[in-house]
Amino acid sequence: MPVTHAPQTTDVLTRQDPELAEILLGELHRQSSTLQLIAAENFCSPAVLAALGSPLANKYAEGYPGARHHGGCEIVDVAERLAVDRAKSLFGAEHANVQSHSGSSAVLAAYAALLRPGDTVLALGLPYGGHLTHGSPANFSGRWFDFVPYGVDAETGLIDHDQVRTLARTHRPKAIVCGSIAYPRHIDYAFFREVADEVGAYLIADAAHPIGLVAGGAAPSPVPYADVVCATTHKVLRGPRGGMILCGRELAERVDRAVFPFTQGGAQMHTIAAKAVAFGEAATPAFTAYAHQVVANARVLAATLVDEGLVVTTGGTDTHLVTADPAPLGVDGRTARGRLAAAGLVLDCCALPHADTRGLRLGTAAVTTQGMAEKEMVRIAALLAGVVRGEVESVPAREEVRDLVGGFPPYPA
Numbered sequence: 001m002p003v004t005h006a007p008q009t010t011d012v013l014t015r016q017d018p019e020l021a022e023i024l025l026g027e028l029h030r031q032s033s034t035l036q037l038i039a040a041e042n043f044c045s046p047a048v049l050a051a052l053g054s055p056l057a058n059k060y061a062e063g064y065p066g067a068r069h070h071g072g073c074e075i076v077d078v079a080e081r082l083a084v085d086r087a088k089s090l091f092g093a094e095h096a097n098v099q100s101h102s103g104s105s106a107v108l109a110a111y112a113a114l115l116r117p118g119d120t121v122l123a124l125g126l127p128y129g130g131h132l133t134h135g136s137p138a139n140f141s142g143r144w145f146d147f148v149p150y151g152v153d154a155e156t157g158l159i160d161h162d163q164v165r166t167l168a169r170t171h172r173p174k175a176i177v178c179g180s181i182a183y184p185r186h187i188d189y190a191f192f193r194e195v196a197d198e199v200g201a202y203l204i205a206d207a208a209h210p211i212g213l214v215a216g217g218a219a220p221s222p223v224p225y226a227d228v229v230c231a232t233t234h235k236v237l238r239g240p241r242g243g244m245i246l247c248g249r250e251l252a253e254r255v256d257r258a259v260f261p262f263t264q265g266g267a268q269m270h271t272i273a274a275k276a277v278a279f280g281e282a283a284t285p286a287f288t289a290y291a292h293q294v295v296a297n298a299r300v301l302a303a304t305l306v307d308e309g310l311v312v313t314t315g316g317t318d319t320h321l322v323t324a325d326p327a328p329l330g331v332d333g334r335t336a337r338g339r340l341a342a343a344g345l346v347l348d349c350c351a352l353p354h355a356d357t358r359g360l361r362l363g364t365a366a367v368t369t370q371g372m373a374e375k376e377m378v379r380i381a382a383l384l385a386g387v388v389r390g391e392v393e394s395v396p397a398r399e400e401v402r403d404l405v406g407g408f409p410p411y412p413a
Contacts (some may be wrong), residue, residue, distance in 0.1 A: 012110030034344040039363025053275035086279035095252035100243030103232040113258035119174040129182035157314040179206025184317035189225035212236025216291020239278025253351040297364040308385035333358035343397035370408035
């Protein structure tokens with residue numbers, strides 16, 4: 001499902017600020033000449049980009065539709081209501097707040113709505129794929145709340161449900177968080193709902209990564225199970241960089257007040273309009289096909305990496321995510337990432353469960369947006385392994401990358 005028509009640097013920007021115009025063109029070239037395998041990234045559609053660059057960027061709109069702190073909000077009120085209605089319809093939610101500036105700010109608002117400083121929260125530990133907002137001492141979450149981490153089974157790499165239940169019964173948390181930035185399997189939301197009910201806890205689903213797959217029917221939805229669902233609108237969803245919160249009617253007012261005025265000021269109306277565009281695109285049959293292709297590509301990529309000698313966490317994937325240990329090829333994750341970057345394969349490192357080294361985290365959302373399918377995943381995995389092993393030098397590897405992406409430009413003319 002490749003997007004069409006290249007975003008153009010406007011003539012006025014080229015004339016007024018050629019230095020910045022050159023930077024923008026340089027980034028477009030980078031994205032178009034290297035492989036974007038970062039799991040948290042994707043290519044927005046031209047319609048999303050158009051909304052981001054629209055006159056709505058000029059409008060201050062603190063508050064909510066019909067209750068703004070500034071005048072002249074009649075039009076942006078319509079835009080926000082459209083985004084909210086589309087989000088509710090797309091995900092089957094009773095309430096949606098589309099103002100969060102990012103996934104992290106959505107999580108902050110969820111905590112603000114449900115918790116008080118010092119409350120105990122159960123969440124996936126950072127060494128096992130938990131996010132910074134799941135209790136990192138460097139983050140507000142770790143400073144304001146008492147986080148108890150759960151982990152994954154050392155053999156399977158799957159979430160240890162027995163440990164989750166035991167910790168919940170022992171610590172009686174105010175909230176349980178389920179979600180990850182590096183867990184490649186579907187989360188059993190029904191199980192977490194059962195445990196949360198048993199100990200009287202709120203259930204917060206951090207669905208920043210899988211929410212796009214949920215929209216396309218390629219992953220189970222947390223909406224029927226969680227009290228609050230936090231998500232991003234970029235990643236697989238292919239919208240603008242931003243966040244959103246889904247919840248039931250009974251928590252709607254608390255969530256809205258936690259976003260504004262408690263944690264944020266003015267809404268970014270151009271971004272909200274772009275979110276509305278993305279929600280509309282995600283409701284189409286074409287996006288459903290895209291989401292399923294993302295998963296199919298990830299599964300082939302994971303299987304081929306195993307064939308090439310890497311150790312893939314959990315043995316595979318259910319999502320767009322693949323996490324792999326390159327140690328059997330003779331290097332650690334950071335070294336491997338550096339070699340791959342020099343060859344034009346852009347990806348991330350991540351923590352490996354029950355290991356002292358870091359691994360590689362890959363995603364198939366962006367390359368699938370470009371129109372790549374299973375055959376290209378086999379080619380990418382083989383090239384990746386050859387570069388990591390040192391069998392393919394960076395210069396010829398970069399030429400192969402350029403050849404591959406040349407056939408799948410992210411923004412065809």
